[in-house]
Amino acid sequence: MLNFDFYNPTQIVFGKDRIADLAKLVPAEARVLILVGGASAEKTGTLAEVRQALGTRQHETFSGIEPNPGFDTSMQAVQKVREGGFDFLLAVGGGSVIDAAKFIAAAVPFEGDAWDILLQGGRNIKAALPFGAVLTLPATGSEMNNGSVITRRDIGAKLPFRSRLLFPQFSVLDPTKTYTLPPQQLANGVVDAFVHTVEQYLTYPVNAPLQDRFAESLLQTLVDIGPRLLAAPEPDYDDRASLMWAATLALNGLIGAGVPQDWATHMMGHELTALHNIDHARTLAIVLPAMLNERRVQKRAKLLQYGERVWGIRSGNDEERITAAIDQTRDFFERMGIPTRLGAYGLGTEAIDAVIRQLEAHGMTQLGEHRDVTPAVSRRVLEAAL
């Protein structure tokens, strides 16, 4: 087992009818800027619940935070916070809104050009506004971690940053708030949580059996509930709750503590989203199967363990079992309605050069748990994903 630090002070407030708890969770004297994405938080009544819970607290709403939240949009919110004297942010939405809240929280007190926060990966953050979240879309895990990803569309860049100062103070997770989600967003959530887990699990063994089993627990649960979520004629509360808690635990620092981590698939996925606006989870479904196949030697032991424990693959020689494990992974994504080929988005060989150039421009030239995913390897992965 590797040495590690684990620290996660976010309070999780989980279950039915918990939005009313905002009355206790938000400081009584706070001046609150509520952050939302499109119109759905208003339409579904969630925003009305939030406002009721805030009671007499001064509050306004900033709406329009887009999927893969943009730098420009976030900076408009920063200006509104500064001008309005708001001192608490409340993100109501999915990972994009929470990611934006983290950036806004850091940018408001930041001196200088806030884009530097992204260029430094957050290492230059010295202060941040306090903020909380009401999660409506389980997927990214942003509700219980200190990381965020912000996109600048003008230069096709999607960059991550993190800071110890950027944990939400609390996150309200009410599974019934997922009932209005379209199937595509549920499927994205399942795949996003699945790949987050894989990136912290499918590397090489370091004698950390508990971390392995926890990761396998998440994968098994997602494999069980994923197809059920899509097939159910009516939302099942417990399955929604399991998805919500699984997505949170897949990226709150727990399963990655003490083990190697990969993240090459994510870094390549970010470039595909930045260039072609493909949903984050969908880029992961394109890259992951090809990445696992490309790196079957380096990941051999864990691929065999994954095949056996998650997919029950026990027959065949090692190579056959690894192939079967990768095939099952691809098939799972496809069964969730998520394509696993670039071609599904009209992208062919001609699209690959640009992705490689962007990886190089962002310093993503030594990816993966062995730092051996060079641009040449990334190119082979994309070619295999055509």
Add this chain to the structure above:
Amino acid sequence: MLNFDFYNPTQIVFGKDRIADLAKLVPAEARVLILVGGASAEKTGTLAEVRQALGTRQHETFSGIEPNPGFDTSMQAVQKVREGGFDFLLAVGGGSVIDAAKFIAAAVPFEGDAWDILLQGGRNIKAALPFGAVLTLPATGSEMNNGSVITRRDIGAKLPFRSRLLFPQFSVLDPTKTYTLPPQQLANGVVDAFVHTVEQYLTYPVNAPLQDRFAESLLQTLVDIGPRLLAAPEPDYDDRASLMWAATLALNGLIGAGVPQDWATHMMGHELTALHNIDHARTLAIVLPAMLNERRVQKRAKLLQYGERVWGIRSGNDEERITAAIDQTRDFFERMGIPTRLGAYGLGTEAIDAVIRQLEAHGMTQLGEHRDVTPAVSRRVLEAAL
């Protein structure tokens, strides 16, 4: 899944050579009272490492905190803190020392008779000194939770309390610090963590598959490493690390979030320790198998799942499989060198009345996940454990 709150702000600093991190973890201006048990922290050199990391910070040591830490001993430390003007506590030891630190942290600023903290279960705690821990004995999980148990030997009482103010600010977990532990303490640690997990898992199903799998992950890991820990001619770092992390995660709030909890075995065990000074884990090994058998109807579904997933029991009818699961549990404790009968401690029928009287005196008359473990049920459990 049940509604839940999860909040755990303790920073875990895990791995080899991490005690030096105290230099960053303890506030620079702190006046530190180090709390230790017997002579081992001094003898093994751990205390010297701690003092070196504290550098020029003012510090003194209070030693003599006994297993099942006593109210009287803790109050002596409270007096020392008040007289010496200490403002930070550093527990160096196992769960007993950390439990004592929690009580001392709460008692120093407490107005009135500090015994009331125990009588109120901690609900009357309004403030607490900050404190951290250096763990040397993995077992209780106290290093990453806000609970504690304090014993008053004069009246034979061992009572729990908790408070949101009593999470350690940090805990340093260096698995090499377990290398000097005698086998009995290692075995106690395995059994303590195992029963903590069982108390949050082996109740009744609430469609929380992820919590179930996490609990099973802990149990499987403990079953795997337990006998190896005892048999190894030299300490194995990774197995020690897995024990340490498993014991922490078994009682940090994670696996109990959103599911029913039992704790009847613990409450009965506490009385056995208070009356007969039997190691905490050893009391659990006496009570648990008899408790599971007594409540096989109420726990039926989970006993079958436990048998299959943790012990691989797949043949026989339901009753046979449940019996096999309970037998495997008892056998595991015995293989760890821990007796599972009152007789092993020279206790017979004559000892039972006193335990029941103490349970009644402490209000422990409606125990278990269904509140149906009355004194009559507790009596049958003890009779079955003779």
